[in-house]
Amino acid sequence: MADDHEHQTVPSDIALRVKALESVLVEKEMVDRAELDAVVDTYENRIGPRNGARVVARAWTDPVYKARLLANATEAIAELGYGGAQGEHMVVVENAPKVHNLVVCTLCSCYPWPTLGLPPVWYKSAGYRSRAVIDPRGVLREFGLEPPDDVEIRVWDSTAEIRYLVLPERPADTEHLTEAELAELVTRDSMIGVATVASPRTGDAA
Amino acid sequence: MFAEPWQAQAFALAVTLSGQGHFTWKEWAGALAGELTAAEARGESDDGSRYYHHWVAALERLVTEKGLSDAPVLEERKAAWADAYRHTPHGKPVVLGRPD
Known part of the structure; x- marks a missing residue:
């Protein structure tokens, strides 16, 4: 179907595994998404x-x-x-x-x-x-x-x-x-x- | 520093879970070392480029060992994300259509 091209590329297997982990753990409130972002920001930009x-x-x-x-x-x-x-x-x-x-x-x-x-x-x-x-x-x-x-x-x-x-x-x-x-x-x-x-x-x- | 966003996400998950006491950093280092050793035993060439693949495997292992989640749940969630990407029109945010 022509509109298949309109849909998004499915991420790699490893990226999906990480998305699965993250979304399950966020949902169970074991981690907070803002806190995860802060960790990434710290290591990418601050130290x-x-x-x-x-x-x-x-x-x-x-x-x-x-x-x-x-x-x-x-x-x-x-x-x-x-x-x-x-x-x-x-x-x-x-x-x-x-x-x-x-x-x-x-x-x-x-x-x-x-x-x-x-x-x-x-x-x-x-x-x-x-x-x-x-x-x-x-x-x-x-x-x-x-x-x-x-x-x-x-x-x-x-x-x-x-x-x-x-x-x-x-x-x-x-x-x-x-x-x-x-x-x-x-x-x-x-x-x-x-x-x-x-x-x-x-x-x-x- | 991180070649792809998933690497940063996996990094942050391990640091945050450990920071909250779900596992000690010593347990984390042990799990990661176990994955690296297993990869070497399989004869994978390890030039450091697959480091975060091993990181994710260690994370999955500790998350299931500690009972934070289990393998079938993660597998199902992974499939749900793949499905969500396939069915979300380009340019729209990808969200899980979970019926719960």
């Missing part, structure tokens, strides 16, 4: 790696804050206004000339949402999850990072309870930068540990 970058920049410029951050990350991060789901038990691990930290979740995709937002696709891949522990140097090489042999690579496996954030090394030639300018240099990948923070002058990683 992301800029939050973590501010934490890192503060730690670089304020040694007292940095000491608090390494001693009790959850509280120190909350001082900057970041906390909540998947950030309740934070641990910050500090990179140093002879230590490079790498974060993974081998079981699924645990990740510090309040400071980094939602994880990138590669973080959730089976390849990254399985190889980060077995062959961290191989994984880092794929990200273009080759720490010298005398640098210890520490791999931190996240759990449903504990989430890790890497405090990268402050790059050279940044003494003149403000905290806000420093935050601009800090990338998501450097806080997962698959990158370092590049110096603004040379572009070379620290």
Whole structure:
């Protein structure tokens, strides 16, 4: 019939499954549609790696804050206004000339949402999850990072309870930068540990 | 961040249900890890692109295990939505014509 074309495209099977879940749970008043929208808005628009970058920049410029951050990350991060789901038990691990930290979740995709937002696709891949522990140097090489042999690579496996954030090394030639300018240099990948923070002058990683 | 709207909806459902105490986040992580492991055991290539498919499967599993709904209800509701799309004229909002 000609008017078949007037009707709507049926969504994919997976989209229909989600619609079924949502409508049944809303109907039973187990979830509220406005609350669901607010969650999506928060994660799409309000949180992301800029939050973590501010934490890192503060730690670089304020040694007292940095000491608090390494001693009790959850509280120190909350001082900057970041906390909540998947950030309740934070641990910050500090990179140093002879230590490079790498974060993974081998079981699924645990990740510090309040400071980094939602994880990138590669973080959730089976390849990254399985190889980060077995062959961290191989994984880092794929990200273009080759720490010298005398640098210890520490791999931190996240759990449903504990989430890790890497405090990268402050790059050279940044003494003149403000905290806000420093935050601009800090990338998501450097806080997962698959990158370092590049110096603004040379572009070379620290 | 979310490739398609259903991914955002599924994400929000898990976060909200857990926030309201219907399951702990530890239970959630266990369910999701179970789906990921099962997919690997089936030999599915997992480059992360099907992550939210596994997320939805974990959500369905926990929702039924916790008695929030059951599989036949969800299956029936899914069919009702498909039907509603097929019978709603283009440009009109799709609503379920449930007779209850």
